[in-house]
Amino acid sequence: MSTSTVDDLVESGSEYHAGFVTDVESETLPPGLDEDVVRYISARKGEPQWLTDWRLKAFASWQEMREPKWAHVHYPPINFQEISYYSAPKSQTDGPRSLDEVDPELLRTYEKLGIPLHEQAALAGVVPDPAAIGTPAGANVAVDVVFDSVSIATTFKENLAEAGVIFCPISEAVHSHPELVQKYLGSVIPQRDNYYAALNSAVFSDGSFVYIPKGVRCPMELSTYFRINERNTGQFERTLIIADEGSHVSYLEGCTAPMRDENQLHAAVVELVALGDAQIKYSTVQNWYPGDENGKGGIYNFVTKRGLCAGPRAKISWTQVETGSAITWKYPSVVLRGDESVGEFYSVALTNNRQQADTGTKMIHMGKNTKSTIVSKGISAGGSENCYRGLVRISPTAQNARNFTQCDSLLIGDQCGAHTFPYIENKNNSATVEHEASTSKVSDDQLFACQQRGIETEQAVSMIVNGFCKEVFRELPMEFAVEAGKLLEVSLEGAVG
């Protein structure tokens, strides 16, 4: 652990770091949702008719559906007519032609968020010199920035284009690569998959689109920073990543939101498609505003993420570190359709104060000799509730499928809760399914052992918790691993008297 993180911890107090609002003029649709709003959004983006129809079909489905109530979370009913479904920074109306045209206020926002310097340079359009940066892992990061609802800056495009990689806002891909978008949009998560996916399909704002051509190893990590920045604006990103046969890509998603008093709904959809022998690694660090210590405010994070291993030997790996949001409802899943395909889920979910998380994964084995690994680390502190909910389904066709699941819960204090809901459906006798679970507490003896060597209480807790999460952290790209450790530290402030 470096000292600077300790100093930051001491200095930071218990304030939420990213709690500020950027002053950018926005064009925001009045609250409310009906067919006209869906048409407006589609028209604003100049979408082709098929997509408008696709949205309307989703909206029709959504109207017939009910909000899911099975998760172990509690919150007052959401009035979907009180939410505004479209917001774009005004300076965007004409569309920035280059990064010089990007509102400097936005760039300052990223500075405040502590986006690493080399990524700011990337935002400013400067191609960093790897030698000057020192960390090869950090040198090649392409950032597609979603600021509120519209992607305003996409960098490294040229380098990526050389490799044939498409990395752009999905709103742009609709126009530049309509055949790919039409073929794959909704192919993993159909419009009526669930209530929030249907809502997203109707009103999605923007998000990332990635296509890696056959046999290409993406030359850099792709990264998107999300922020929710408009009062009362739901945010409905839509991300679609397609890895063609034999290709590789690693995608990083980092999130942070300004401080808010009212709850904000966030219902994103992320679809991944890995064709034969392709590999997708999707990493998330999420620290949206969790609400204050009494549970006031905070983001409702109701996200649908799913990947499809469409061909043989495809591999999809989800790694997530979740410390934010008032309520989290999220199950990044993998459908293992291709024979010998591999699904992985590595998760750290930390809740403190009044946060509630119901998160886990689904591994759907369909192909022969498919393999999945689930490692989930839940940390509960304060008065929070932390649930792991996972499904391992072995279809009759999944000969010799294997799953290994490990769910560990760590409790800090005696006011919090940890729950594990593992579902296993095995319809094939040749399958092997293993499940291990443990629950432990940060023990007084461990804390005292650290303190007796001069280590202060909060650092000791953070160190013990980081140790608990090590198996997941080592799956993260290096720069994310550092950020993740720091996030845990900040999120655990005050967790131990």
Place this chain on the structure above:
Amino acid sequence: MSLLSVSNLHASVVTDEGPQPILKGLTLQVNPGEVHAIMGPNGSGKSTLANVLSGRPGYTVDGGTAVLGNDPLLELEPFERAQLGLFLAFQYPVEIPGVSNMEFLKASMDSLARARGEEQPNTATFMKRVRELASSLDLDPAFLKRGVNEGFSGGEKKRNEIMQLLLLDPKLAVLDETDSGLDIDALQTVAEGVNRYRSSDNGVILITHYQRLLDYIVPDFVHVLSNGSIVQSGDKSLALELEAKGYAWLT
């Protein structure tokens, strides 16, 4: 000036049935350069003394004082006592899974340096020093990458404590039955480490059941603790006498 001055210390252990008095007016003075052995039957309060001095949760101080140098200890947080130079070698070192020994030691060194306004050690120099110490105590350097005490044998855990003692170089070391569970080779290694640590500036409190440790670490004073206070003090010969006669004649 004395290094540690404990005066009329009363302390209880917190149990489900309420506080139970253990230390009943213990007085002890350790001067720089001295090794004090504390012996006594089970339940006499030996480990309680170590725990109360270091501020372990689960004990209450009912009266008396303990001063390290010029600093009264008993109101301080455990990490503050450590930062002032009090070191406890644990009787049962705990495992901290996932936190590597090296990481733990660096965090400790950095915390101590920061608290004392000293420069934090250079990482390369620090790691070299740790590796040297480890091999001098017959610890496989590979253990430094493993979790703190994770999967260590009893002997390895105790040698790890002594390595930390040598690395952190505190003013006062309290060794709580460091010899328990050690075979004779490990005992010699541990004793050799403690002897290396000894200097005219620091002090050692050696809590032990057995005389045999004192064959290797020769104490300046031997105290017999019984029913929460020191009932007899002497030099090394007292330990031999106890070995021969047991504790009964004193209690």
